[in-house]
Amino acid sequence: MNNFIEFFSFSDPNIRFVTFGSMLLSASAAIVGCFALLRKRALIGDAIAHSVLPGVCLAFIISEQKNPLLLLIGAFATGWLSLICIDLITSRTKIKEDTAIGLVLSVFFGIGILLLTAIQQQGNASQSGLDKFLFGKAASMVQEDVIVFSSVSLLLLLVVWLFYKEFKLLCFDENFARSIGLPVRRLEWLLTSLTVLSVVTGIQAVGVVLMAAILITPAAAARFWTDKLLVMLLLSAAFGAFSALTGAYISYLSPAMPTGPWMVMVISVIAVGSFILAPGKGIFARWQRQQKNRRQIVDENILKTFFHLNEKDKQFYIPHTIAQLLEKRRIEKPILLSGLKRLASEGYLEKSGHTWKLTKEGKERGKRITRLHRLWELYLTKYLHLAPDHVHEDAENIEHVITPELEEKIMEQLQYPDLDPHNSQIPK
Numbered sequence: 001m002n003n004f005i006e007f008f009s010f011s012d013p014n015i016r017f018v019t020f021g022s023m024l025l026s027a028s029a030a031i032v033g034c035f036a037l038l039r040k041r042a043l044i045g046d047a048i049a050h051s052v053l054p055g056v057c058l059a060f061i062i063s064e065q066k067n068p069l070l071l072l073i074g075a076f077a078t079g080w081l082s083l084i085c086i087d088l089i090t091s092r093t094k095i096k097e098d099t100a101i102g103l104v105l106s107v108f109f110g111i112g113i114l115l116l117t118a119i120q121q122q123g124n125a126s127q128s129g130l131d132k133f134l135f136g137k138a139a140s141m142v143q144e145d146v147i148v149f150s151s152v153s154l155l156l157l158l159v160v161w162l163f164y165k166e167f168k169l170l171c172f173d174e175n176f177a178r179s180i181g182l183p184v185r186r187l188e189w190l191l192t193s194l195t196v197l198s199v200v201t202g203i204q205a206v207g208v209v210l211m212a213a214i215l216i217t218p219a220a221a222a223r224f225w226t227d228k229l230l231v232m233l234l235l236s237a238a239f240g241a242f243s244a245l246t247g248a249y250i251s252y253l254s255p256a257m258p259t260g261p262w263m264v265m266v267i268s269v270i271a272v273g274s275f276i277l278a279p280g281k282g283i284f285a286r287w288q289r290q291q292k293n294r295r296q297i298v299d300e301n302i303l304k305t306f307f308h309l310n311e312k313d314k315q316f317y318i319p320h321t322i323a324q325l326l327e328k329r330r331i332e333k334p335i336l337l338s339g340l341k342r343l344a345s346e347g348y349l350e351k352s353g354h355t356w357k358l359t360k361e362g363k364e365r366g367k368r369i370t371r372l373h374r375l376w377e378l379y380l381t382k383y384l385h386l387a388p389d390h391v392h393e394d395a396e397n398i399e400h401v402i403t404p405e406l407e408e409k410i411m412e413q414l415q416y417p418d419l420d421p422h423n424s425q426i427p428k
Helices: 002-008 013-038 042-063 068-092 097-122 143-162 164-172 174-179 184-223 229-253 259-277 283-311 322-328 333-345 360-383 392-398 404-413
Strands: 349-352 355-358
Touching: 002 013, 002 229, 013 042, 013 143, 013 164, 013 184, 013 229, 013 259, 042 068, 042 097, 042 184, 068 097, 068 143, 068 184, 143 164, 143 184, 164 174, 164 184, 164 229, 174 184, 184 229, 184 259, 229 259, 259 283, 283 322, 283 333, 283 355, 283 360, 322 333, 333 349, 355 360, 360 392, 360 404
Parallel strands: none
Antiparallel strands: 349 355
16 A cells, blocks of 8 residues: 555656656557557558667667667657658569568568667677667656657647647548648658657657557557547547556566556556447447347247238237247247247237237337338349249348338339239238
């Protein structure tokens, strides 16, 4: 408890610099990552992250000092150079973008490791800590680092705020943006520069190896929760900042564990949780929809069976036994019993002893699904020229998803027919 109070009071300057610096870096990278994700350029972040290492090493070799601003400029230069190489390879050869990214990533990272090894063998005392750029070490950040990287992060947020509408249009409808006269190429250049800059600023915290995760994973997690860009940006920033805060706290409790990998672990847990639990797009929500659709199909098939049993004599409220229903339609008995109980609880059926009968609402719903089935059979035979004995299975599947609007259009196109392809009456 004392550790918790000491950490979250932020009275220690080192804790304050590391935590707020990491949160700002992660939040700004997560916001820029949303645009990369929406433009289907998620792998670009990985290529940039690995390509900044030779820039860091070259900046150190030239300046012979570990000045964060100079290292940042060097990283930005090689990050941009890697993007130019990827564009040249994909535009001048038949190599696809994913292959070009893998090629550029491995070459630049290999050069970076080579330069880093050479620097370490020179015996320059100021090179100490340069290898932390590989896996990051947020705890090594000093006030000067935090000021530089935080300033860059604020610049990223300011540019995104100023060009929010233009970036939004670029992500969702590039052709429309071009048609209304927006400078698409310059906007792409600006967005790419922001991506490079966000990667460069984040490598101090999590390193070149894990930076792509900080760039893309919060955006991917936020995408599960919303379809609105502004909400996605805010959620992504919140996920990134929370992962940085939690990672810094865990690292504070266990100093042997670096902050960067813990940040990636936390954001990965958030992403997996979003993948499973997010409403609408999560696995659990999709499973619920599938179960609901299955129940709807069973219910409508049962009501249709009741309607068929009574259709000949027009006595729609005659009770029927389970055996009569099973004789009319092939369905597993437990599923039938479950469906009957559900329909009775919803007011579509009434139970009397061992028999069941339609209510007025049940008759109307059974009539509608029968009408949709026969209309679709007629549509298939008339417009797709299918044989009448080949349309039943297709109608069995489609009848459950036809909306009232589509139903009206089909009836209008078929000129409100009376009979289906089998000469059965189409209920009105």
